[in-house]
Amino acid sequence: MVGKKLSILSLTIALTATLAACSSNNNGNSSSSTTPASTAPSSDASPSSSASAEPKEDLTPVTFTYFNANSQVPDIDSNQTEIGKKLEEQTGVNFKLQFPVGDVNTKIGTMIASGDYPDVLAPDTAIDKILDAKAFIPLNDLIDQYGPNIKKVYGPYYNQMKQADGNIYFLPFSAVVGDYQPAPTIEQGAFFIQRRVLKEFGYPKIKTLDEYFDLIKKYNDAHKGDDLTGFTSLTYDWRTMGIFNAPMHLAGYPNDGDVIVDMQTHKSDIYSDDDSTKRWLKKLNEINNEGLYDKSSFVNNYDQYLAKISSGKVLGFFDYEWEVDQAIQNIRKTGNDDLDYLALPVVFDQDIKDQYLDPNSFVDNRGVGITTSAKDPVRIIKYFDNMLKEENQVMIQWGFKGENYEVDDKGRFYQTPEEIEARKDNATNQKVGFTYFNYSWPMYGLGSTLSDGNSLAVNRQPEVAQASFTEGDKNILSKYGVQTFSDLFAKPDDRPWYPAWSIAIEQGSPAQIFQQKSKDVKLKYFPKLVLAKPDQFDGIWDEYIKEFSKLDVKGFETTMDGLIADKIAKVTGSSN
Secondary structure, eight states, X not given: OOOOOEEOBOBOOOXXXXXXXXOOOOOSOOOOXXXXXXSOOOOOOOOOSOGGGSOOOOOOOEEEEEEEXXXXXXXXXXXXXXXXXXXXXXXXXXXXXXXXXXXXXXXXXXXXXXXXXXXEEEOGGGHHHHHHTTOBOOOHHHHHHHOHHHHHHHGGGHHHHOOTTSOOOOBOSOBOOSSOXXXXXXXXXXXXXXXXXXXXXXXXXXXXHHHHHHHHHHHHHHTGGGOOBSBBOOOBTTBOHHHHTXXXXXXXXXXXXXXXXXXXXXXXXXXXXXXXXXXXXHHHHHHHHTTOBOGGGGTOOHHXXXXXXXXXXXXXXXXXXXXXXXXXXXXXXXXXXXXXEEEEOOBSSTTOOOOOSOOSOOOOXXXXXXXXXXXXXXXXXXXXXXXXXXXXXXXXXXXXXXXXXXXXXXXXXXXXXXXXXXXXXHHHHHHHTHHHHSSSSSOBOTTOBXXXXXXXXXXGSHHHHHHHOOHHHHHHHHHTTOSSGGGGSOOOOXXXXXXXXGSOOOTTSHHHHHHHHHHHHHHHHHHHHHHSOGGGHHHHHHHHHHXXXXXXXXXXXXXXXXXXXXXHHHHHTSOO
């Protein structure tokens, strides 16, 4: 896949986690705004007309296994975290949380070959392989019997969640509850530029790609002895978005993956062989020949890429915030605001409206499911349902009142400066459980609002966002006359199919084979195009187009047209 939801999010997001870039009515349970996270809710979902006849919830201690392919963090028992311990008190359930070491697809392939799975699995990009292997059990009956909160949260999205056989096999991470709360910061794609570059030239307004690189060149030329890198990229493993995705954003489209989609006709277009991609690569070729491009971009692994950005020597890059958040946080820890970055909505030409911000959307090709190896699916689905009580969603995202967040006399959630700082600390996040529970479980989407109007996501709460801004943040925002970083970007247009990259494509199908082969062709030719001498570029581009045209471009577009039409019908309610 070219795009990836989320997150990581930094996961910020994050996916992101996109990856990531979801609306519905407020379906959360009401709770007191003053004590939502400190009260242990009852875990039984079924009301009874007679208190004496109400069945007693089974709290017998039990431990299940959960493999989460979305993150690479230390394995742990969930009850070793404060959030996990509270959830265990409510349900009796503990999880052995396991995460990948090495290649995720290899690990998933081993599971499939052996038929031995963890009880619960979030397979990330390998979800289609798990579905093809019939490794997830259907959840429909379990939800009907034991999942009232699951119904409330996911009910509006059932049409999108059902597979061809009518079954729901996994629960996605992006079901927005309540009013959609946009992020005040940039969580997705952008052209990042170091603040010292903008500062040196009086904070100019940058809109076009030429303006962006002209400014980087101007700064680099003025600081020849500083061993700076003008621009860097990454093409490691599945992390190819920094090279592959830029043309669609520059042309004024959001991240729909391999295609751009016409707003009127809803027809898809592969842009990898279009003038937009040629124009983008030619610009990289130009800056490479001016000594501004990082030649190691095509050989660096992910850790090397993050280390390079963390060094403070890189003036600019295009990427998704959730992918580079770790490096940006490393820079912020230095306290040197000049080395921090500003995300810009750069486009090709002045008359293009940027569309970097994700529209409200539901990503239905990532999620968590119960496997055929599960020892007790009923206890697991009850645990999931209990997680989706609003007070538990508050605990999972905000933590514990008086320790991780506060509530003012109007019921608004906020954090003290110390609490804001603590959320940046990996050890604290692991101890409380934010590292392990904030994502990859049944959850309200991060754009959700609670029944009392507070934001589910801490960083989307206006009070927290404003308090989180450093003096450097406030200064650069004032220079550009905006209140938040997302104010620099155009509002997203409504796209009911969005994101097209999340639409499931059958493994082994011609469309899936096209995706892999087109990626291979791009990885073969993009380095040649960028690193070539200027007079060689057009010839190599012709070779690339000749090779790319051997692929069934039209067939893929036709397949995507049908899938996009189906998704629009599901989202708009014109299909059952």
